[in-house]
Amino acid sequence: MTDAVMGELVPYRSPRAHADRTSRLGMVIFLASWAMLFAALFFVYGMIRARADVWPPAGAPRLPIALPALATVVLASSSAALVRSLALLERGRVRSASLALGAALVLGTVFLVVQTTVWRSVHAAGLEPATGPYGSAFYSLTGLHAAHVVVGLVALAALVIGALRGSYGPARLLPIRLWAMYWHFVGVVWLLLYVTVYLV
Amino acid sequence: MSAESYLASPRGVRSWLLTTDHKRIAILYLVSVTLFFFLGSAFAVAIRLELLTPAGDAVQADTYGRLFTMHGVVMIFFFLIPAIPTVLGNFLVPMMIGARDLAFPRLNLLSWYVYVLGASISLWAIVHGGVDTGWTFYTPFSTTYSNGAVVTTGIGVFITGFSSILTGLNFIVTIHRMRAPGLGWYRLPLFIWAHYATSLMMVLGTPVIAMTLLLVVAERALGLGIFDPARGGDPILFQHLFWFYSHPAVYIMVLPAMGVISELVTAFAKKNIFGYRFVAWASIAIAVLGFFVWGHHMFVSGQSAYAGMVFSALSFLVAVPSAIKVFNWTATLYRGSVSFRTPMLYAFGFIGLFTIGGLTGLFLSALGLDVHVHDTYFVVAHFHYIMVGGTIMAFLGGLHYWWPKISGSSYPEGWARFSALVIFVGFNLTFFPQFLLGYLGMPRRYHAYPPELQVLNVMSSAGASILGVGYLIPMVYLFWSMRYGARVAANPWGASGLEWTTPSPPPTCNFETTPVVTQDPYTYSSEEAQVVG
Ligand SMILES: [Cu+2]
Numbered sequence: 154m155t156d157a158v159m160g161e162l163v164p165y166r167s168p169r170a171h172a173d174r175t176s177r178l179g180m181v182i183f184l185a186s187w188a189m190l191f192a193a194l195f196f197v198y199g200m201i202r203a204r205a206d207v208w209p210p211a212g213a214p215r216l217p218i219a220l221p222a223l224a225t226v227v228l229a230s231s232s233a234a235l236v237r238s239l240a241l242l243e244r245g246r247v248r249s250a251s252l253a254l255g256a257a258l259v260l261g262t263v264f265l266v267v268q269t270t271v272w273r274s275v276h277a278a279g280l281e282p283a284t285g286p287y288g289s290a291f292y293s294l295t296g297l298h299a300a301h302v303v304v305g306l307v308a309l310a311a312l313v314i315g316a317l318r319g320s321y322g323p324a325r326l327l328p329i330r331l332w333a334m335y336w337h338f339v340g341v342v343w344l345l346l347y348v349t350v351y352l353v
Numbered sequence: 354m355s356a357e358s359y360l361a362s363p364r365g366v367r368s369w370l371l372t373t374d375h376k377r378i379a380i381l382y383l384v385s386v387t388l389f390f391f392l393g394s395a396f397a398v399a400i401r402l403e404l405l406t407p408a409g410d411a412v413q414a415d416t417y418g419r420l421f422t423m424h425g426v427v428m429i430f431f432f433l434i435p436a437i438p439t440v441l442g443n444f445l446v447p448m449m450i451g452a453r454d455l456a457f458p459r460l461n462l463l464s465w466y467v468y469v470l471g472a473s474i475s476l477w478a479i480v481h482g483g484v485d486t487g488w489t490f491y492t493p494f495s496t497t498y499s500n501g502a503v504v505t506t507g508i509g510v511f512i513t514g515f516s517s518i519l520t521g522l523n524f525i526v527t528i529h530r531m532r533a534p535g536l537g538w539y540r541l542p543l544f545i546w547a548h549y550a551t552s553l554m555m556v557l558g559t560p561v562i563a564m565t566l567l568l569v570v571a572e573r574a575l576g577l578g579i580f581d582p583a584r585g586g587d588p589i590l591f592q593h594l595f596w597f598y599s600h601p602a603v604y605i606m607v608l609p610a611m612g613v614i615s616e617l618v619t620a621f622a623k624k625n626i627f628g629y630r631f632v633a634w635a636s637i638a639i640a641v642l643g644f645f646v647w648g649h650h651m652f653v654s655g656q657s658a659y660a661g662m663v664f665s666a667l668s669f670l671v672a673v674p675s676a677i678k679v680f681n682w683t684a685t686l687y688r689g690s691v692s693f694r695t696p697m698l699y700a701f702g703f704i705g706l707f708t709i710g711g712l713t714g715l716f717l718s719a720l721g722l723d724v725h726v727h728d729t730y731f732v733v734a735h736f737h738y739i740m741v742g743g744t745i746m747a748f749l750g751g752l753h754y755w756w757p758k759i760s761g762s763s764y765p766e767g768w769a770r771f772s773a774l775v776i777f778v779g780f781n782l783t784f785f786p787q788f789l790l791g792y793l794g795m796p797r798r799y800h801a802y803p804p805e806l807q808v809l810n811v812m813s814s815a816g817a818s819i820l821g822v823g824y825l826i827p828m829v830y831l832f833w834s835m836r837y838g839a840r841v842a843a844n845p846w847g848a849s850g851l852e853w854t855t856p857s858p859p860p861t862c863n864f865e866t867t868p869v870v871t872q873d874p875y876t877y878s879s880e881e882a883q884v885v886g
Contacts, residue, residue: 175456175530182522186556193564193594197579200590283576285585293568293577 173327180331184338191342194294195349201286210287214278217271221351224267225344228302231260232340235333242316245323251316254329257336258309261302268299291350298346301339308332358761358858373458374861379444379759381465386440387828389431389472394821396424401783401814409801417800418485419501425488427479430510431472433744434602437609438520438555439468441751442548444759446524448852448859449542451533451868456526464519467512475509478502487798489599492580492591496572504574507566514563517605521555524548533851535870542850542874543632547612550636554601554608554643562598565591592654596647604643606740607707608636610747611678614700617750618682620848621697622689625875628681635674642671652723661720668718675711679704694846695769699750702777706742710735713788728798731791737784749776749827756831757845761858762838768830776823782816849875 202208209215238253272295282292312329315321321329359376369377399420403411412420443461447454455461478484484501486494495503528541528549569591571577578584580591619626626632648656648664656664682704691697713735717723726732757763786809791797795806802810844853855864 171530175526178529179457179460179522179526182525182556186518186522186560189557189560190564193561193597196594197568197590200587200593201579204587283578283584285578286587289572289577289579289586293571293579 169324173330176327176331177334180334184334187338188342191294191297191345194290194297195345198290198294198349201290205287210285212279213284213287214275214280216291216351217274218351220267220271220274221347224264224271225347227260227264227267228340228343231257231264232333232337234260235329235336239326239329239333242321242326242329243323247316247319247322250321251313254309254313254316258306258313261306261309261336265299265302265306268295268302271295294346294350298339298342301342305332305336305339308335357860358856359861360761360858362861371462373454373462375443375447375454375458375461376759376859376861376863378461378465379440379442382435382439382443382468385465385469385472386432386436389427390436390824391828392476393424393427393432394824396420396427397817398821400424401817403800404802404810405814407802407804407807407810409799412800414800415485418487418798419483421798422484422487422501423479426475426484426506426510428740429488429602429606430513431468431475433606433740434517435468435520436606436748437613437744437751438524438548438551438605439465441613441748441755442520442524442551442609445544445755445852446527446548447531448758448855448863449545449850450528450531450536451851451864451870452527452531453863455523456531457523460519461523464516464523467519468516471509471511471513471516473509474512475506478505478509481505489595490566490569490591491595492569492572492586492588493582495569496581497583504570507570511563511566511570514559514566517555517559521552521559524552525556528552533868533870539630539633540870540873541633542612543615543626543629543636544609544612546633546636547608547615550640551605551608551612553637553640554605558598558601558605558644561594562602565594565598568594589651589654589656592651593647596650597644600647600650601640601643603736603739604639606744608639610703610707610744611636611675613747613751613754614682614703615678616848616850617696617700617754618685619875619877620754620846621694621700622686622691623847623877624685624689625873625877626681627684627687628677629874631677632681635677638674639671642667642674646671646718649718649723652720653727665718665720669715672711672715672718675707679708679711693770695764695766695773696750696754698770698773698777699746699753702773702780703743703746703750706738706746706780710738710742713738726791728796729791730787730795730797733797734784734787734791737787741784742780746776749773752831753827754846755852756834757841758852758857758859760831760835760838761840762834763841763845764827764834764838765830768826772823772826772830775819775826779816779819779821779823783813783820784816786810786812786816849877 234253234257238250238257241250241253272292275291280288280291282288309332312321312332315328359374369381372378372381399412400417403409403417403420405411409417443455481502484499484503484506486499486501486503490503490507528545532541568577568579572580572586578586580586580588582588615626615632646664646668648660649668652661652665682700713731717726717732717735753764753769790806790809790813793806793809795802841857843856845857846853851864851868851870854868
């Protein structure tokens with residue numbers, strides 16, 4: 154028999170700080186898992202590239218560099234706006250925090266517009282999803298990333314509405330913090346994507 | 354002031370389907386994985402019936418292809434991978450660390466619904482003709498030529514993967530954040546270490562198979578061209594991605610089983626585990642090394658000779674932590690007061706059969722020998738020794754060991770020992786001849802074979818029917834015992850571990866007060882604790 158259990162009374166409900174850290178750890182693990190989702194696609198892209206004799210493959214157009222660079226800047230500013238929003242919220246400046254949150258939302262939407270423009274120009278230049286491995290990998294990677302941007306934008310929109318209604322403050326900013334982690338993750342994936350697909 | 358048991362209240366189907374109690378979710382999973390186990394077994398019965406005679410007579414070649422595919426898909430994705438973590442893990446992880454529940458109880462319920470959704474979609478695919486690709490979905494057959502329901506099945510497996518990810522995530526966070534005061538990492542039961550290592554693999558490996566299946570589905574449905582050589586794609590790339598998950602998946606199936614065995618061996622030898630830290634870290638080592646050996650499935654697929662050598666060497670290396678565990682369990686038994694109760698019989702079964710499965714795995718990681726026995730029944734026998742002889746033995750052993758805790762009643766010991774024996778005999782009769790068949794060159798996945806191989810095949814089919822009976826008996830008496838079995842006290846085995854300090858079945862809150870841990874695990878006697886601790 155074990156006598157590991159002492160009759161000491163410790164309350165079950167953990168304090169909020171404990172619960173918040175638990176949720177944040179959950180988000181970290183979740184994002185690590187999601188990183189593997191993208192890692193699989195990056196691996197696919199890398200293998201296709203390693204096997205190709207010329208790059209881009211014969212018949213495939215050269216990808217633009219400037220427009221995706223603009224997209225990178227836009228998405229980075231969106232992340233920065235979110236950081237700013239959290240800092241303001243911690244100091245109780247709910248009004249300005251909501252504005253910064255709105256800015257993050259607008260910048261994220263601009264990113265999608267730029268991304269769509271890139272797709273259109275690349276598609277017009279003759280790269281189709283079903284023409285071969287290169288096109289398939291390009292559209293899968295950028296498409297999966299864009300889907301994550303859309304999910305983030307929906308969440309940001311909900312957060313903006315909540316912030317305007319005064320749902321968040323210094324004592325309650327966990328949802329914003331968690332979505333900010335997600336949003337930074339989407340930004341980092343984009344940076345890697347930009348470097349591997351457009352630059353190198 | 355003892356609270357009501359988790360089984361008794363609240364009542365009603367609704368309270369079960371909307372529960373966030375980890376113990377009830379474990380029961381939901383138990384019911385669902387058992388259903389899929391018997392569904393998968395039904396396919397196995399059909400396979401063994403066909404192989405009773407050399408001629409392909411009972412079913413068409415095409416039907417046979419669907420039978421073994423559905424057997425593999427159902428058993429691997431809907432039974433073996435979830436079985437121990439979602440049933441025993443769900444029930445025990447919070448109890449063993451003195452917590453009220455998992456870190457994210459609603460996520461836990463969600464993971465069950467995701468599992469049910471994914472499994473139902475695949476079930477729908479079975480009803481609508483099934484799949485004939487093998488559980489491995491190899492391209493370009495799966496993307497181009499197969500006329501089975503690849504898309505539906507793929508989506509079903511894809512969805513089920515997220516249930517696995519959510520469960521793993523929940524376990525990792527729970528083990529980090531919810532341990533009772535005083536419960537340091539080296540005081541955790543080895544079951545917890547095993548589940549931690551398993552969760553790491555679930556969280557980091559499953560997304561890769563999810564993405565791979567998504568690409569297969571996209572290739573088949575939307576005409577993407579990543580794997581199909583006709584479109585410039587690379588079918589070997591599929592194999593890399595598939596095995597990057599599916600080799601670790603073997604450890605997702607067997608690591609939790611090893612965790613169960615560590616608990617059984619200590620409880621029934623009444624001894625502390627020999628080399629606690631080695632066993633604990635062996636789990637982590639297996640989880641890490643397991644990610645770097647996938648190429649041993651591709652020795653004959655045309656990967657480079659150097660890649661083959663590296664993967665062969667690494668595969669030998671991953672056997673080391675597994676061997677450490679086997680040696681440590683055996684050393685734990687040494688001079689222990691071993692009692693041969695049913696769970697211990699299963700533990701013995703596991704150790705012996707897993708060792709055979711592991712050693713034949715070394716045959717297969719040897720480059721030259723693998724070329725000879727690749728895609729033969731030798732491979733089939735090898736992984737059934739790991740998955741059936743290993744995982745299912747441990748699952749049944751664990752289920753018997755914790756059944757008094759889960760149900761509050763004891764199972765009939767005589768019947769239980771009898772069925773454990775039937776299962777052991779049936780298992781060996783089914784699968785040992787398959788080693789010989791494989792060595793003699795019988796390829797897997799064919800519904801006809803040369804007449805001189807019939808004797809061994811008949812033995813295998815006979816064994817399968819014994820095995821089937823062996824599995825039905827516990828199903829009946831465990832169900833029976835819930836109503837008619839004798840009620841049990843909190844700790845019927847005299848075992849150590851926090852889960853035994855609370856009533857059987859436990860109240861919904863698990864512990865009336867949060868336990869405070871002041872001891873290392875497996876303290877079965879004080880002298881023992883002094884000697885080893
Ligand atoms: Cu393997």
